[in-house]
Every structure is written in C-alpha cells, then in structure tokens.
Amino acid sequence: MHQSLQDERKLLKLKAEALRLKILSNQMRRQQSQSGSEMLGLLSQLPKAGLVWRLANLPRKTRNKALLGAGLLALLYLRL
Structure with a gap:
C-alpha cells in the first residue's frame, strides 16, 4: 500500500507539472499573438x-x- 501511495504521488506531481507547462505555453502564445496584433495596430494607425x-x-x-x-x-x- 505504501508503494502505491508513492506511485500515486509521483503521478500527481507529473500531472501538475504537465498542467503547469500547458498553462505556460498558452501564456506565451497569447503574449506572442498580442505583440503581433500590437504591431498591426501601430501600422494601421499610420x-x-x-x-x-x-x-x-x-x-x-x-x-x-x-x-x-x-x-x-x-x-x-x-x-x-
């Protein structure tokens, strides 16, 4: 039983890390799209x-x- 709890804990840690990386990648994508739209916004203001x-x-x-x-x-x- 002790081994299964450790395995479950490792699995939860891996899931948390995967979720953290997914959130980070989404934030980076959002920042890149916003910076691209800012450039287009500046060009359209000319x-x-x-x-x-x-x-x-x-x-x-x-x-x-x-x-x-x-x-x-x-x-x-x-x-x-």
Missing part, C-alpha cells in the same frame, strides 16, 4: 498605411501606372 500597403501588393505593371498617375497629379498640383 496615415494612409492601408493605401500604401495595397499599392505595394499590386502587380508591378499596375503599381507603376498608379505611381506615374500620382506623380503627374503632384506636378499638376504644384504648377497651379
């Missing part, structure tokens, strides 16, 4: 960040046309 991001993701041909158009509009605006 003015016109969404427009710049969309422009960067356009195909090269379309992006060049958009940049050329923006440059021409800037020249027209500066001349007036």
Whole structure:
C-alpha cells in the first residue's frame, strides 16, 4: 500500500507539472499573438498605411501606372 501511495504521488506531481507547462505555453502564445496584433495596430494607425500597403501588393505593371498617375497629379498640383 505504501508503494502505491508513492506511485500515486509521483503521478500527481507529473500531472501538475504537465498542467503547469500547458498553462505556460498558452501564456506565451497569447503574449506572442498580442505583440503581433500590437504591431498591426501601430501600422494601421499610420496615415494612409492601408493605401500604401495595397499599392505595394499590386502587380508591378499596375503599381507603376498608379505611381506615374500620382506623380503627374503632384506636378499638376504644384504648377497651379
């Protein structure tokens, strides 16, 4: 009987350690996801960040046309 109590105690210790590690891993995952969302939050607070991001993701041909158009509009605006 004494041996079974020791075995049960070891088993409970192992279960407690497993639970502690599981909680720790969940906390670390949560911190990583929050830090990632903080970075996205900062980027979304930048003015016109969404427009710049969309422009960067356009195909090269379309992006060049958009940049050329923006440059021409800037020249027209500066001349007036």
